[in-house]
Amino acid sequence: MIISLIAAVAANNVIGVKGDLPWHLPVDLKFFSETTKGHFVIMGRKNFDSIPEKYRPLPGRPNIVVTRNKDFNATNVTVCASIEAGIEHAKNHHESEVFIIGGGDIYRQTIGIADKIYITHIDAHPEGDTYFPEFNKDEWTSELILEKGVDDVHNHAFTTFVYTRKS
Amino acid sequence: MRPLLFFLLSLFISTTFSSCGETERDQDLETLTAREVALSYHVFDDALREVHRFAMRDSLLNDTGIVQRFNSCIEDAYVSDTVAVFPLYLTINYGGDTNICDDGFNRFGVIRAAFSGKYLNKSTVVTVTFDEYYKDQFRIDGTVILTNLGLNSDGYMMFDWEVIDGHITGINTNITWEGEHEKTWVAGRSFESQSNVDDDIFHIEGISKGRNSRGNTFENEITNPYVADYSCQWFTAGTSSLDIPNLEARRLNFGLTTECDNLLIERRNNTYLEVEIPY
Numbered sequence: 392m393i394i395s396l397i398a399a400v401a402a403n404n405v406i407g408v409k410g411d412l413p414w415h416l417p418v419d420l421k422f423f424s425e426t427t428k429g430h431f432v433i434m435g436r437k438n439f440d441s442i443p444e445k446y447r448p449l450p451g452r453p454n455i456v457v458t459r460n461k462d463f464n465a466t467n468v469t470v471c472a473s474i475e476a477g478i479e480h481a482k483n484h485h486e487s488e489v490f491i492i493g494g495g496d497i498y499r500q501t502i503g504i505a506d507k508i509y510i511t512h513i514d515a516h517p518e519g520d521t522y523f524p525e526f527n528k529d530e531w532t533s534e535l536i537l538e539k540g541v542d543d544v545h546n547h548a549f550t551t552f553v554y555t556r557k558s
Numbered sequence: 559m560r561p562l563l564f565f566l567l568s569l570f571i572s573t574t575f576s577s578c579g580e581t582e583r584d585q586d587l588e589t590l591t592a593r594e595v596a597l598s599y600h601v602f603d604d605a606l607r608e609v610h611r612f613a614m615r616d617s618l619l620n621d622t623g624i625v626q627r628f629n630s631c632i633e634d635a636y637v638s639d640t641v642a643v644f645p646l647y648l649t650i651n652y653g654g655d656t657n658i659c660d661d662g663f664n665r666f667g668v669i670r671a672a673f674s675g676k677y678l679n680k681s682t683v684v685t686v687t688f689d690e691y692y693k694d695q696f697r698i699d700g701t702v703i704l705t706n707l708g709l710n711s712d713g714y715m716m717f718d719w720e721v722i723d724g725h726i727t728g729i730n731t732n733i734t735w736e737g738e739h740e741k742t743w744v745a746g747r748s749f750e751s752q753s754n755v756d757d758d759i760f761h762i763e764g765i766s767k768g769r770n771s772r773g774n775t776f777e778n779e780i781t782n783p784y785v786a787d788y789s790c791q792w793f794t795a796g797t798s799s800l801d802i803p804n805l806e807a808r809r810l811n812f813g814l815t816t817e818c819d820n821l822l823i824e825r826r827n828n829t830y831l832e833v834e835i836p837y
């Protein structure tokens with residue numbers, strides 16, 4: 392099973408601010424939707440909380456939330472007490488590619504075991520409080536898969552790459 | 559010397575600019591079919607929404623309605639009789655051009671709908687046709703047949719939705735389109751909110767096929783229901799596989815329901831392209 396991270400990252404590595412995303416980029420959200428569709432997605436409890444109630448769990452893909460809180464309760468999601476347990480759960484369901492969808496805490500703990508990273512690089516330097524972990528690009532091959540300029544609904548240009556760990 | 563210099567300079571400029579132009583044209587060709595498929599769904603679903611809005615508010619066409627003109631751009635809308643003896647014929651006349659509707663879109667011409675029975679009754683057939691009808695810059699022709707299939711096992715009302723001989727024409731646009739779909743009413747049908755259609759949500763599944771403006775055939779099969787949330791003019795979620803003979807298979811994705819916009823993603827292996835539905 393391939394373990395993939397998927398994230399939208401600003402030029403200063405910011406990925407979140409006050410429990411939310413610092414930008415609104417509909418095409419990137421659709422890219423996220425298309426890439427993760429049908430696959431298990433694993434997210435931290437804070438990321439889950441940041442998704443408006445109306446829109447969660449994310450439709451069309453089994454959602455796993457990781458938390459250390461034994462009393463945590465949410466409908467139509469699988470709750471796991473550790474990231475490893477979440478990955479194991481996906482594997483046991485014959486998943487071919489599991490997606491770690493953040494936030495910062497979860498990315499930091501999983502970047503070392505990732506086979507692939509899908510990153511939307513956003514041409515912006517927003518203020519934030521959550522960051523994507525540094526990683527050495529020399530250890531990865533990269534492929535450009537999507538480009539988008541600024542327009543009426545997108546305040547920032549972005550490019551999306553898929554990084555694959557060199558074997 | 560001068561003519562030669564001028565020649566070389568213009569050759570340089572034309573090569574530079576034409577190679578740049580090539581890329582843009584290629585991109586356009588890549589997404590043309592996806593755009594036209596999405597446009598076809600949009601305009602025919604939009605016409606059905608207009609009929610739905612009226613049918614849900616008219617007491618002759620369903621028992622709960624309040625007779626009410628629902629869109630200020632409508633010049634005249636009426637049902638053929640004042641008693642509920644079917645068939646009844648609904649005419650929605652948007653008048654001449656440049657009528658901006660409450661939702662910001664431009665509609666003109668006439669939508670006609672023949673009701674074989676009450677809209678919400680099982681087996682009622684609604685046949686929709688168009689008379690010089692335009693949605694924004696596109697003229698819409700064809701016949702839409704909506705058949706009420708009653709409630710499914712989850713208690714949701716279902717409709718069969720067939721488009722026969724559909725045509726969408728406009729500047730550089732000439733699409734033929736036909737489709738066979740099922741439409742499931744998954745939210746907003748509770749009795750109290752029946753006359754409020756903006757909270758209605760439908761899931762659409764099925765297959766459509768046709769010919770794009772360059773004459774290429776295509777077939778689109780919905781793999782995850784397209785979501786028509788009537789608080790938004792555009793599909794907010796759903797995926798489909800789009801087949802164009804002799805080209806690589808591609809997938810369309812309208813998103814996660816979180817956004818309301820005219821954008822979708824077309825994916826061919828690891829190539830992702832943005833598609834914008836014109837209006």
Ligand SMILES: NC(=O)c1ccc[n+]([C@@H]2O[C@H](COP(=O)([O-])OP(=O)(O)OC[C@H]3O[C@@H](n4cnc5c(N)ncnc54)[C@H](OP(=O)(O)O)[C@@H]3O)[C@@H](O)[C@H]2O)c1
Nearest residue numbers: 398399407410411435436437438458459493494495496497
């Ligand atoms: N730009 C992007 O692509 C992107 C993507 C996702 C999220 N975000 C943003 O990132 C921010 C949230 O990230 P965050 O770093 O604050 O939080 P997070 O990573 O989403 O969640 C952290 C929480 O996950 C649980 N957790 C972490 N490690 C665990 C482990 N090993 N085992 C079990 N549970 C574990 C804990 O939950 P408990 O406290 O319940 O125990 C912890 O508090 C938001 O601003 C969000 O908008 C951005």
